[in-house]
Amino acid sequence: MPRMTMIEAIRDAHGVKMAEDDNVVVFGEDVGYFGGVFRCTAGLQERFGKSRCFDAPINESGIVGTAIGMAAFGLRPVVEMQFADYVYPAYDQIVSEAARLRYRSAGDFTCPLVVRMPTGGGIFGGQTHSQSPEALFTHVSGLKTVVPSNPYDAKGLLIAAIEDNDPVIFLEPKRLYNGPFDGDHDKPVTPWSKHPLGEVPDGRYIVPLGKGAIRREGAALTVLAYGTMVHVAEAAAEMVGIDAEIVDLRTLMPLDLDLIEASVKKTGRCLVVHEATLTSGFGAELVAVVADACFYHLEAPIVRVAGWDTPYPHAQEWDYFPGQARIGGAMKRVMEG
Amino acid sequence: MAARPRKSASNASAGKAAKSVSESSAEQIVKTLEHFDAPAPAKFSKDDEIRSYRDMLLIRRFEEKAGQLYGMGFIGGFCHLYIGQEAVVVGMQMAMKDGDQVVTGYRDHGHMLATGMEARGVMAELTGRRSGYSRGKGGSMHMFSKEKKFYGGHGIVGAQVPIGTGLAFSNKYEGTDAIAITYFGDGAANQGQVYESFNMASLWKLPVVYVVENNRYAMGTSVNRASAETDFSHRGLSFKIPGFQVDGMDVRAVKAAGDLAAEHCRSGEGPIILEMMTYRYRGHSMSDPAKYRTRDEVQKMRSESDPIEQVKKRLVSDHGMSEDDVKAIDKEVRDVVADAADFAQSDPEPDPSELWTDIYADDIPQAAE
Ligand SMILES: Cc1ncc(C[n+]2csc(CCOP(=O)(O)OP(=O)(O)O)c2C)c(N)n1
Ligand SMILES: [Mg+2]
Numbered sequence: 001m002p003r004m005t006m007i008e009a010i011r012d013a014h015g016v017k018m019a020e021d022d023n024v025v026v027f028g029e030d031v032g033y034f035g036g037v038f039r040c041t042a043g044l045q046e047r048f049g050k051s052r053c054f055d056a057p058i059n060e061s062g063i064v065g066t067a068i069g070m071a072a073f074g075l076r077p078v079v080e081m082q083f084a085d086y087v088y089p090a091y092d093q094i095v096s097e098a099a100r101l102r103y104r105s106a107g108d109f110t111c112p113l114v115v116r117m118p119t120g121g122g123i124f125g126g127q128t129h130s131q132s133p134e135a136l137f138t139h140v141s142g143l144k145t146v147v148p149s150n151p152y153d154a155k156g157l158l159i160a161a162i163e164d165n166d167p168v169i170f171l172e173p174k175r176l177y178n179g180p181f182d183g184d185h186d187k188p189v190t191p192w193s194k195h196p197l198g199e200v201p202d203g204r205y206i207v208p209l210g211k212g213a214i215r216r217e218g219a220a221l222t223v224l225a226y227g228t229m230v231h232v233a234e235a236a237a238e239m240v241g242i243d244a245e246i247v248d249l250r251t252l253m254p255l256d257l258d259l260i261e262a263s264v265k266k267t268g269r270c271l272v273v274h275e276a277t278l279t280s281g282f283g284a285e286l287v288a289v290v291a292d293a294c295f296y297h298l299e300a301p302i303v304r305v306a307g308w309d310t311p312y313p314h315a316q317e318w319d320y321f322p323g324q325a326r327i328g329g330a331m332k333r334v335m336e337g
Numbered sequence: 338m339a340a341r342p343r344k345s346a347s348n349a350s351a352g353k354a355a356k357s358v359s360e361s362s363a364e365q366i367v368k369t370l371e372h373f374d375a376p377a378p379a380k381f382s383k384d385d386e387i388r389s390y391r392d393m394l395l396i397r398r399f400e401e402k403a404g405q406l407y408g409m410g411f412i413g414g415f416c417h418l419y420i421g422q423e424a425v426v427v428g429m430q431m432a433m434k435d436g437d438q439v440v441t442g443y444r445d446h447g448h449m450l451a452t453g454m455e456a457r458g459v460m461a462e463l464t465g466r467r468s469g470y471s472r473g474k475g476g477s478m479h480m481f482s483k484e485k486k487f488y489g490g491h492g493i494v495g496a497q498v499p500i501g502t503g504l505a506f507s508n509k510y511e512g513t514d515a516i517a518i519t520y521f522g523d524g525a526a527n528q529g530q531v532y533e534s535f536n537m538a539s540l541w542k543l544p545v546v547y548v549v550e551n552n553r554y555a556m557g558t559s560v561n562r563a564s565a566e567t568d569f570s571h572r573g574l575s576f577k578i579p580g581f582q583v584d585g586m587d588v589r590a591v592k593a594a595g596d597l598a599a600e601h602c603r604s605g606e607g608p609i610i611l612e613m614m615t616y617r618y619r620g621h622s623m624s625d626p627a628k629y630r631t632r633d634e635v636q637k638m639r640s641e642s643d644p645i646e647q648v649k650k651r652l653v654s655d656h657g658m659s660e661d662d663v664k665a666i667d668k669e670v671r672d673v674v675a676d677a678a679d680f681a682q683s684d685p686e687p688d689p690s691e692l693w694t695d696i697y698a699d700d701i702p703q704a705a706e
Contacts, residue, residue, distance in 0.1 A: 029555075029556070029558070030556050030557050030558055033557065033558070033562065033629065034556070034557035034558065034628075034629060037556065037557075055558050055562055055563065056563075057524070057527035057563040057564065058494050058495070058524045058525060058527050058528060058555055058563070059527045059528050059529055061529055062527075062529065085492075085493070086493065086494070088493075089495075089528065089529070089530070123414065124413035124414030124415075124476070125414050125415060126414060126415070126475065126476045126478065126479065126492070127474075127475075127479065127492070128443075128478065128479070128492030128493055129414070129415060129492065278703075278704055279704070303706075304706075305706060308692065308693075308703060309696075309701075309703055309704075310692060310693065310696050311474075311696070313473075313474060313692060314414065314465055314471075314473060314474055314475055314476035314479075315465030315466070315469075315473030315474070315476070315686060315687050316473065316687060316689075316691065316692050319689065319692050320692065326706065330706065
């Protein structure tokens with residue numbers, strides 16, 4: 001089976017869908033000729049022509065708004081925001097138009113649109129190149145929000161997102177593009193070619209939206225995580241020697257409630273981890289969901305580890321990033337609690 | 338964009354509708370609208386030439402050093418060098434008066450040095466140290482100086498344009514004759530908020546000079562692949578904002594354009610657009626494969642239009658300076674940059690407590706972990 005980085009897997013998902021369905025049109029800033037700043041669309045313009053993969057000016061609102069019109073007509077646009085931090089000019093179009101077109105037209109029109117964007121820190125990008133804005137999307141009814149943590153899922157989830165009949169926000173943790181970054185920034189990241197989830201089948205397959213996965217089975221406590229934090233939590237569990245069960249949510253909306261409930265009922269303890277700021281982060285939702293479904297099974301309070309409630313720092317990036325030490329420490333607290 | 342090939346028939350009618358205004362008549366419409374011609378380059382005294390030479394060279398040497406420190410790992414993340422574009426900020430600065438404000442995007446080191454901000458403080462922000470202008474919070478793209486009326490340093494493309502417009506509003510509101518110099522790129526010129534700003538600035542007759550630094554590329558995308566109208570000086574016409582193109586590689590041309598624009602704004606005529614025809618020699622940022630242009634193109638600009646070489650030649654040929662006189666300036670500049678680099682490497686990292694400062698006016702308790 002071919003081995004791919006997450007970048008190659010994303011590129012491959014585009015290629016599969018573009019070959020299969022000429023309603024799929026791909027565009028964004030530097031996406032066509034240049035192939036994307038992270039190379040996720042490299043080669044698509046050569047392969048499918050300029051009418052199917054092309055550059056847009058720097059105007060995120062225009063890009064998303066135009067894509068919504070195309071989607072309403074029946075095309076399946078896949079647009080790239082160069083970084084998630086640049087999506088805000090388009091936020092109005094995403095919230096007011098894309099998310100509500102189906103509802104507003106009583107199902108007459110739909111918006112089969114995918115908005116892809118790299119998220120997260122760990123590259124010294126500072127406040128305008130490191131954010132994790134997932135909660136801004138999960139809060140909006142009508143949107144689906146996806147966060148892959150490895151190449152296999154990235155391809156299968158992206159294909160599922162393109163085939164989905166509703167708007168999907170597809171968040172790509174950029175620190176995972178080239179390998180399963182585990183939070184240890186002093187050592188070079190292991191390449192995906194050495195990781196089992198770097199094996200990516202050829203052709204079409206999907207990872208269904210709304211289904212999480214257990215990355216590490218364990219009996220002591222459940223860790224709910226997604227994106228980069230899946231790998232950091234795995235490393236943290238090894239570090240502190242706790243038999244943690246690590247649940248990779250993969251899709252935040254719709255959320256795999258059954259998987260979460262089954263795991264927490266089994267372990268009786270729960271730790272929630274994300275890189276985004278703590279307050280009103282998606283972790284707050286997860287804590288509420290677990291409290292609702294598993295209250296009488298809990299043996300300790302649920303704990304959250306998240307980015308501090310500050311803008312993403314530049315120089316102090318690693319003091320902000322929820323690394324192995326903070327997550328490992330929290331695991332111990334949950335076990336003692 | 339063309340339609341998908343197999344449905345070209347349905348697109349033909351769309352093409353027909355668009356043709357009712359032919360290209361040439363569109364050009365005509367634009368030409369009949371009022372706009373200024375660029376003034377002749379300013380006449381520079383020897384002192385002007387020396388000042389512009391020194392200020393441009395400081396930016397160039399500073400940026401070269403920043404590039405080296407980046408390569409050595411002292412600077413992390415994003416770092417956009419201004420090499421090639423020095424005449425724009427230096428010429429504009431020479432046309433400004435005390436009290437005028439400056440705001441720009443992320444390619445901001447040159448703008449800061451031109452306003453007189455300290456090389457040490459800028460370099461120390463690049464290395465993320467505690468004496469950096471933003472104490473390591475901002476990095477290369479986000480620096481400010483109240484003293485020099487430098488309002489940043491903004492990483493989000495186009496975001497500075499309404500901010501500059503608001504500065505101009507304040508000048509008018511306060512009744513000062515200050516003007517707000519608002520820089521942005523050819524790529525940024527396509528953001529919607531630029532046109533919201535143009536309309537407000539013209540409607541309210543705000544003293545703002547919009548300086549479009551047209552360096553021909555926005556990252557890997559050349560101007561003609563992103564812009565329907567590639568003459569950015571015309572971009573204000575439907576808002577009744579005059580504009581003209583300026584040779585942004587000639588500091589005297591920039592100075593003359595800046596003088597005219599400043600005069601226009603200060604006399605209450607409202608905003609004006611200066612399109613600076615310029616060029617960046619280096620990649621977009623530090624990791625740029627530069628496959629979108631040829632080496633020859635870069636080499637031609639460097640050898641035929643370099644803004645610093647132009648002044649240097651005049652210093653020797655028109656102002657009687659010897660090679661040694663010029664070298665003395667070079668040395669002075671090199672010393673400033675070397676000092677800034679040493680400082681930026683030895684200055685301590687920010688205090689850990691800085692993680693929690695400058696978020697609100699007052700402390701807000703963080704949830705304990
Ligand atoms: C809103 C937003 N979209 C995209 C980007 C990514 N980006 C940073 S610089 C840049 C190109 C801008 O080009 P231009 O305005 O011509 O300025 P130059 O880099 O040439 O100085 C892009 C697309 C961003 N920082 N912000
Ligand atoms: Mg440019």
